[in-house]
Amino acid sequence: MGTDGRMVDTEFTPRRRGRPASTSPEGGSEVQSLDRAIALLRVLAEADGMSLSDIARTAELPASTVHRLLATLQKRQLVNHDAENGLWTVGLGLFRIGAAYLRIRKLPDIGRPVIRRLLHETDETVNLTMFDGNELVVVGQAEGHSSVRAFFRLGLRLPLHASAAGKCVLAAASPAFRGGLLAQVRYEAFAARTHRTERALMDDVTLTAERGYAVDDEEHTTGMRAVAAAIFNEWREPIGAVSVSGPAVRLTDDRLERLGRRVVAAADQMTRLYSGADETLPPEFATYR
Amino acid sequence: MGTDGRMVDTEFTPRRRGRPASTSPEGGSEVQSLDRAIALLRVLAEADGMSLSDIARTAELPASTVHRLLATLQKRQLVNHDAENGLWTVGLGLFRIGAAYLRIRKLPDIGRPVIRRLLHETDETVNLTMFDGNELVVVGQAEGHSSVRAFFRLGLRLPLHASAAGKCVLAAASPAFRGGLLAQVRYEAFAARTHRTERALMDDVTLTAERGYAVDDEEHTTGMRAVAAAIFNEWREPIGAVSVSGPAVRLTDDRLERLGRRVVAAADQMTRLYSGADETLPPEFATYR
């Protein structure tokens, strides 16, 4: 309403296009061979070394079919085949791909309930961002009133120097790491109040470190304010941030302060969930930590 | 030679059967659709959220084909499809399967060079075992002289009360955990000298804890002796053991002592490699720890 629109589309802003998925009661197209191969992987993942005929029996498929599928999987390193005893096991290639899940989805999946609660308590848009390269990527969100619809859409990349999320990550980073990040900042001007010098940015970051949360006072988009707090991994390295944002007219100074404390609490909770011993997640996560 | 054979085949002893794999110069049968699906997973694992058309362009496949494959992968949870913005990401199912790799293959893969060195230094059969349920499973080995060929083959399960590996794991376990394990021991008699009572076993375990390594003096197989030391994870919980075994006539008391010290050193090294900061392994492993 107050803001005059999309002058600041830093990067592409992907949004649902094309024909929507059928409200499929269920099923649809499926590829038999792929479906069977996945079934084989499931079988293999539960055993530590199986012979071809064991696998074929368990999966209830003819041996020749299983052999063909396993050979393909082996060529791509998704399964190992011990040449000496002929046993098949899950392969490193599968692990490499599977490991990507943690990098990409762990925080969003864990953070969802926290974000949603924050939305209901504050009635403002909540964003979850993850550090990637030298920017922050929006990986989760919960939008408030439909009136001011999502400025920060999933996949959008936020600059370090012109976003609350970026500044709180800078404030939380180790001095050495922060130095490396600052060296790459371009100080692009997104709005009238965007920091234009390292000096100004660092003063803000120092304040942020003392305060515990960062404030974006119309620095990214004119008319928009936001507060953010950093989320950490198990070695207390910042990996992302939670932020609450809304039109400046609604986010007055004293409300900003209350939101700041609330955001810090939410970020702390996510840190504990991310690096710690909590449930709501499948047991596979317990293996790491 | 001295031993009179396979009276103690606790469990199945899988060994290479059937027609051996072709010394394939390369390739062979392969399944196109599966091969393409794997390529898609690789693409997805490198990006954090892609649209269908992006994926199709990257993989150089028609959109309809990609869609069909993704739909199948999604049904099995190997990929996620965000209904709101239509982005595809790697799924939890993929992680669940990939995580099995660590459970099954991490120690064997890491331990291989250590095992091989131990073989060359001692000239006796070396075995790597992992704790599973209430037994130890042979997951890696290096065989000495072909004369006394592998008694403990890959996949063989060793009992806790009648193997050097089992006893050193018992000795290294926490009192509470050890209690739970002991309650399940059946005291099956594998050889004349097998421990038959918890009393006798615990006396041996106490001695093992003091000594640092376990000794199997013809308790599993008459005529065979072995020494073993435990391998630990990052929380100092025993996860397996390395052992050196051979005919009693070759493994005299004083040689056993020297081998014991050597086995402890090897186990320590594997503990460091397994739980620590070493390379020789792809970067994915670094994510955990």
Add this chain to the structure above:
DNA sequence: AGAAATGTTTCCGTAACGTGGAAAAATGTC
């Protein structure tokens, strides 16, 4: 030793199944 049993790999005729172009459906952009 030889024979029988078990397990793996290759072969190949058959048709089922995956393929991909095109159309339909929906949204963003001009």
Add this chain to the structure above:
DNA sequence: GACATTTTTCCACGTTACGGAAACATTTCT
């Protein structure tokens, strides 16, 4: 409102996967 994009469904075609059977090996039984 027309045009450009993107996703999803559809469908005729023939490539591709299927699986029985044979060939090949190794272990076990007699």
